[in-house]
Amino acid sequence: MNIKNIIKFSVICFAIGNISAQNPWPTVTETAKPWTRWWWMGSAVDEKGLDKQLTTLNKAGFGGVEIVAIYGAKGFENTYINYLSPEWMKMLHFTTSKAKILQMGVDMSVGTGWPIGGPQVSENDAATKMIVQTYEIQPNEKFSEKIVLKDEKQKNLKTTKLDVVTAYNEKNEAFVLTDKVTQDGTLNWKPTSGKWIIYAMFVGKTLQKVKRAAPGGDGYTLDHFSPDATKDYLKTFDKAFGNSNYGIRSFFNDSYEVYGADWTANFKEEFKKRRGYDLAPYIKYLVEDNESEMAGRIKSDYRETMSELILHNFTENFTNWAHSKNSKNTNQAHGSPGNLLDLYAAVDIPESETFGITKFDIQGLRRNVEDINTKEVPDINMLKFASSAANITGKSLISNESFTWLTEHFKTFWSQVKPEAEQIFLSGINHIFYHGTTYTPADVQFPGWLFYASTNFVPENSLWPNIKGLNSYIERTQSVLQSGKSDNEILMYWPIYDQWASPKGKDVAFKIHNIEKWLQPTEFYKNLDKLGKSGYSLDMASDKMISEAKLDNQNIQVSKEGGSYKVLIIPQLDYLQESTLKNILNLAQNGASIIFQNEPKNIPGYFEADKRKAELQTLWKSIPFQQNGNVKSATFGKGKIILTSDVEKGLDYLKIEREKLTDTGLKFVRRKFDGGKYYYIVNHTSKEINQNIPLNFVGKQVALMNPQNGDFGIAETQNNSVKIQLQSGESLIIKASETADNSVAKWKYIEKIDAPLTLNQPWQLSFKEGGPELPKSRTLTKLQPWTNFTEDAQTQSFSGTGVYTTNLNLKKKNADDYLLNFDKLYESATVIVNGQDAGIIWSLPFEINVGKYLKKGKNTIQIEVSNLMANRIRYMDQNKLQWRNYHEINFVNIDYKPFDASNWKVQPSGLDGEIQLIPIHYSK
Structure with missing residues (x-):
């Protein structure tokens, strides 16, 4: 490997001097630390095990847990505890009490498994669907068939009922016949002419039950x-919790995965109240895939009603209930057939999730195709739905269920986790929940109890000794991202009616697993993606948010606690509510800047469509556009309205500045605090960045802060630019302040390097912990992975920590610092120099500063390397050792097929290539 490329622009330098009193890092709270979803399998927990695991998590740097009870392990049924039983509540109280002592937080799911449900959900309260049957009837024909439900699964239910009966002739004339059907299903109606088709719509039940439910x-x-x-469901929790919240910080609801639920018992009445007309004459257009304009309008109204019902009847009630317990609530809106922005905004902590792994261009980052699901890739713009809702409404925390199925079980290393975490942060999210950690009783052998979906953030993981490196990085980053407030300057309207107006299908569920269908093909998404990469910071807004927005110093603000925006963009769309256009024009009248990508020409929905469309057109014509170069512009009241197909030209015309630092390939997210701004900057490119980068705000002083190790110092600035040195895969926080503090030392930039010393002397290799057995110690004449020694079967099956030790004679120590650089590391390591802990190497680039631990003459260097769990699991499967035996889904691989590691290749483990000690000199 080219040494120049490895270390020339290293940022793992540190500021020298007594500056602890002026430490710019925000105070670390429990929420700044990462939290983890904590599965209670069978709820087979006890006080001893809870105490042990909470203490272990605390020492590893976790700030809290999120309890989700699920199915249990076979053979332990006598230890299961029923959910919300007095014994379960006793275990919950012990957990929250212990967590409080450890200064940790506790959240819990309002239900077991997912989606929410359980024994308290009566048939009446269960997820509901429409069932449609059709009949043909000829003129003057006595219709003899009974209109009764044919579905055998539904027949024995007490709540099924006939809701709508409508007949259509060949001219599509409709007659509602609901009141002409007797209780036994007899139709008392006979047409006088023409052929008719009868649509009979019954209220039925999906019969879906909770997935992965606990006892x-x-x-x-x-x-x-x-x-x-919703209210009936939550009564069970009222009974269990009484007047206490048992120390729960936030009650959590998982993603909406209720399949086929497209109706509710009083939907007709709610529809008429909200949309202004009776749905019964139009039921045909709702249930058929009809390409007509009528079908699109009816379905749009139906979908909008569904959205309002889930917002008002579930989400808002859930929030109010949590507040009645003096707790917060956390909700994953995605997957639901509702406006995600409004649903996320209606809770205390909006939560998104990631699934799968991203392809980054980071030098040296391994990505084994056979160990990943190539169909599922996290998308930063999908994540922004949650952060946008929070930023606009002033929520301080935006959480994320992180790293689900990052790779195959037991094959995820921490250096893969870091860029995924960074992408989450870059979306504006600031409260990561690992997915996840499974409770394991103290007497259960390796690998302990495990959840069927990776990633395995469990103490039994052989990589656990170095997880503090990852956790500390997240802690420092989140301490900044939870400070102040978002500093995004652009609002972009989400044209949801373009989704709702599609004549295809019935309900529209906005899932993370099908964004290639509903999100990525849209002009809205293309704008988000392009503008983000160009250096603009955006949040998405809904019709409801626009209706609540006001002007503050010519900036758009929805909530006093929320963000303040310089411009509202209405991307290319087909449908826009006339009421929304009116609200937009009112904002402009009061001083807002608006950009339209095209003229809105149609309104969604059926009620008074012609009248509303004419109103839309009248409103549009009231804008006095004039041609100005590449755009059309209009002064409208105190504000400006721009019409251009090229949004960036409109932003230029309005003098909305982008952050030009993205021209280097760097990514960023920006926050403002009293007296300045933070820039969180990440280098996900394959190249080193060693240059001045421009910032829109530098203030009077700029400090650089390294979230990897906590170092900080005052940066060099020149003409509104800041000098940075970032290797591929590194990140940096820039704190630009309006006041200067001369007591803080300067950031130490690398000026030059001396010839590196290659540690090619003999190494001793021994093993300190792991299994199934410790391999024998050996002397290495050449540094290499312990899995190279194929003649020793124990090296092929071992997962744990191996210790590489050598002595180094340093003839002179005349550099400012020394960098220990690793060629290849499988997978993370603790470095000990002369008996002193020098730190953890867990992410790319694999290097660490060790200068302050070295001395002239003889030095002893120990590198304690921890490898993946994979080789030991492979050994167990090859020898048919029982380790997975669970109810429900049991244990599956990344393709959701039965798991079997017996045919895996041995994963390389330990050190490979060269290790070099590189003398570095800082600029004076």
């Missing part, structure tokens, strides 16, 4: 569109 948690999933169902 005491099995039952129907909830009807999210019914306020009574």
